Amino acid sequence: MGDDFAPRGRNLSVLRRLQRCMVFCQDREDVQEHSLNAERTCAEPHDLEHAIYGCDIIEDNDGVQDPKTVEADPAAVRAQKSRTERYRKLQGNRSLSERRTTFTLQDYSLNTLGTPGYTAETEGTVKKADTCASSWLRRTVSTTFRRHRRPSNSCPFAQRINKHYMSTTTPRTPQLDMDILNHPRNPPGGAAARAAAAAQNELLESARFSTMQDNLRLFQLKASNDSESGIGIELRESSDDVDLTLPIMRTDPSVILPEELLGHVMSFLDADSLMNAELVSRRWNSTASSYHTWKYIFGREYGLEISSSPGKEYLSHNGGMGLGKRKPDQDWKQLWKVRKALQARWTYARAAAIYLEGHRDSVYCVQFDEDKILTGSRDRTIRVWDTRTYKCIKVLGVSKDGNIPEFEEPMWSPADRVYAPMISMIPVRETTDPIQTVIPSIYHEGSILCLQFDHDIMVTGSSDNTCIVWDIKDDYKAVRRLRHHSAGVLDVCFDDNHIVSCSKDTTICVWDRETGELRRTLVGHRGPVNAVQLRGDLIVSASGDGIAKLWNLTSGLCVKEFPSKHRGLACVEFSPDSRTILAGGNDQVIYHFDANSGELVRELKGHEGLVRSLHLDSANGRVISGSYDTSVKAYDLNTGDLICDFRGWTTSWMLSAKADYRRIVATSQDSRAVIMDFGHLLPGIELLEG
Numbered sequence: 001m002g003d004d005f006a007p008r009g010r011n012l013s014v015l016r017r018l019q020r021c022m023v024f025c026q027d028r029e030d031v032q033e034h035s036l037n038a039e040r041t042c043a044e045p046h047d048l049e050h051a052i053y054g055c056d057i058i059e060d061n062d063g064v065q066d067p068k069t070v071e072a073d074p075a076a077v078r079a080q081k082s083r084t085e086r087y088r089k090l091q092g093n094r095s096l097s098e099r100r101t102t103f104t105l106q107d108y109s110l111n112t113l114g115t116p117g118y119t120a121e122t123e124g125t126v127k128k129a130d131t132c133a134s135s136w137l138r139r140t141v142s143t144t145f146r147r148h149r150r151p152s153n154s155c156p157f158a159q160r161i162n163k164h165y166m167s168t169t170t171p172r173t174p175q176l177d178m179d180i181l182n183h184p185r186n187p188p189g190g191a192a193a194r195a196a197a198a199a200q201n202e203l204l205e206s207a208r209f210s211t212m213q214d215n216l217r218l219f220q221l222k223a224s225n226d227s228e229s230g231i232g233i234e235l236r237e238s239s240d241d242v243d244l245t246l247p248i249m250r251t252d253p254s255v256i257l258p259e260e261l262l263g264h265v266m267s268f269l270d271a272d273s274l275m276n277a278e279l280v281s282r283r284w285n286s287t288a289s290s291y292h293t294w295k296y297i298f299g300r301e302y303g304l305e306i307s308s309s310p311g312k313e314y315l316s317h318n319g320g321m322g323l324g325k326r327k328p329d330q331d332w333k334q335l336w337k338v339r340k341a342l343q344a345r346w347t348y349a350r351a352a353a354i355y356l357e358g359h360r361d362s363v364y365c366v367q368f369d370e371d372k373i374l375t376g377s378r379d380r381t382i383r384v385w386d387t388r389t390y391k392c393i394k395v396l397g398v399s400k401d402g403n404i405p406e407f408e409e410p411m412w413s414p415a416d417r418v419y420a421p422m423i424s425m426i427p428v429r430e431t432t433d434p435i436q437t438v439i440p441s442i443y444h445e446g447s448i449l450c451l452q453f454d455h456d457i458m459v460t461g462s463s464d465n466t467c468i469v470w471d472i473k474d475d476y477k478a479v480r481r482l483r484h485h486s487a488g489v490l491d492v493c494f495d496d497n498h499i500v501s502c503s504k505d506t507t508i509c510v511w512d513r514e515t516g517e518l519r520r521t522l523v524g525h526r527g528p529v530n531a532v533q534l535r536g537d538l539i540v541s542a543s544g545d546g547i548a549k550l551w552n553l554t555s556g557l558c559v560k561e562f563p564s565k566h567r568g569l570a571c572v573e574f575s576p577d578s579r580t581i582l583a584g585g586n587d588q589v590i591y592h593f594d595a596n597s598g599e600l601v602r603e604l605k606g607h608e609g610l611v612r613s614l615h616l617d618s619a620n621g622r623v624i625s626g627s628y629d630t631s632v633k634a635y636d637l638n639t640g641d642l643i644c645d646f647r648g649w650t651t652s653w654m655l656s657a658k659a660d661y662r663r664i665v666a667t668s669q670d671s672r673a674v675i676m677d678f679g680h681l682l683p684g685i686e687l688l689e690g
Helices: 008-020 028-042 074-094 134-141 157-167 191-223 261-268 273-279 280-289 291-302 308-318 333-345 413-420
Strands: 098-104 146-149 352-357 363-368 372-377 382-386 394-398 423-425 436-438 447-451 456-461 466-471 475-482 489-494 499-503 507-512 518-523 531-534 538-543 547-553 558-563 569-574 581-584 590-594 598-605 612-618 622-627 631-635 642-647 654-659 663-668 672-677
Touching: 008 447, 098 489, 261 280, 261 291, 273 280, 273 291, 291 333, 333 642, 363 663, 363 672, 372 447, 447 489, 456 489, 466 489, 466 499, 507 531, 507 538, 518 531, 538 569, 538 581, 547 569, 547 581, 569 612, 581 612, 622 654, 631 654
Parallel strands: 352 423, 363 447, 363 654, 394 436, 489 531, 531 569, 612 654
Antiparallel strands: 098 146, 352 672, 363 372, 372 382, 382 394, 447 456, 456 466, 466 475, 489 499, 499 507, 507 518, 531 538, 538 547, 547 558, 569 581, 581 590, 590 598, 612 622, 622 631, 631 642, 654 663, 663 672
């Protein structure tokens, strides 16, 4: 080891022996450059690994270096090899797992590097070819070497350098040492060396500039002293972090997932996407068209999760639900198709007009379900109609004297032809069809102004100032009469515990449903109370004084008021979730209030006369209104947009209008009721009946 780090005099002797080996070089200037580089290298003893074997150096008289070949002493060669091996072992122990040795070929001209029979490797190794110059060139390359610390992959500069070298698949020039390239005393030795040095310097400057930018950005972020917020953080799209070169794994989920789990995943698709999934393969078709998958789709779009209690359904939503029958083999996909076709008819206002004739005077009120339609009239009778055949099957009460009115067919002007029904029909009653007339022991002696029914009872209100409770299950038998109001009863409603009635006498009465006992009287309106609605412990009323009031049923106090802008209110609706209040009246506007905040959400406009009737079909998101302008309109509950406009379907005022998923039933002053049936002759419409 001591010989390897000999003083400068020994290194000069090695230099002379190196010059004597350059016998195959043709260019004299190249020899001078190699000698000059070797002298500089030898000036630093720690950069020299070993001397050149079997060489000596001679100077001519002119002082020019003249290399000649001299045979080496075999003993000296063996001694030198022994020293070299010891040195390598020592250095190898020092650089264990931390350092590696790379050989750098420096200051060779392009002609020397391109000599046939030699190829340079990026790690500094030289492959021997079948020429006589292999021995001396291998020794010459071994003369200069550097030990470099392995760059850390976590360093940005090292990552760029490694990426640069890895992209060089077939290097044509040896790797240049970064320290030597930037050393001021190391002049380039040729065109190839200058080009390589320029490229390495450019890469180094680019890396330094990028590192400076990163450091500056980090400094600015720290200088803001706002690490808690997102200020100063550079945001990137998630797509920037995606490596597009990575292979995309495509696996059919139907192969690896159980059919039940795959069906659950597909149930989150919309209906159109699910039908497209049926076309992928037989396995996909089997899962996508299954009973359970389409049940989720149908339920999500049309509210299959609604409470199955029949009484509550009819209280919350007039008419049928359109959800079909609950049976094990129900074809939910076909149900969805029928509902979709029915929805299209609502959108384009395509309905059939079916007129119910039989009353002798104005028809004030109506309610229906999928089996029957009940109407109350000024002729003091209540008629029961079959929903499927449209024929009257029962008459309750004693009709006042009067002639059967003659009806005129509605006429449409060319401007209103777009609102005409797609078909108009009046069911013809056969003379043999029986109509059961029931004269109960208790009946109304005045006009039937309002009615409400569920599966068990029916409650009617009349201008005779009383209410009558009827038992539907016992063939519409009159059970009891409720007396307290001093004027006509204008509206009634009830739930499982209470019956609520409102009157022209400005009061609201709360009755016990089972016993008929008066529980409470609500006083506060200054005009006739025209409409009332009950939801849980809350009551909403609308009055001719122009104010809608929200009452607490337990305390009997008014908790909130919803005033109109100009005139009195004739009708009111209260949503099943107790969040929405609708009111309409003389100012031809439908007010949409928020029940919690009391704020006016929007105004629904379009009518040209008093808004006489309102119905909130919350299950289908529609608001149905009837007006003295002889029109029935349907609005979107969420947006307030007009969906349908039926003008002139009757010849007089619209007094009441109710709707469900399929139809609108409206009553008029012209003694008729009209059914606007959107499902008329629609294939599969019977599947939606409950």
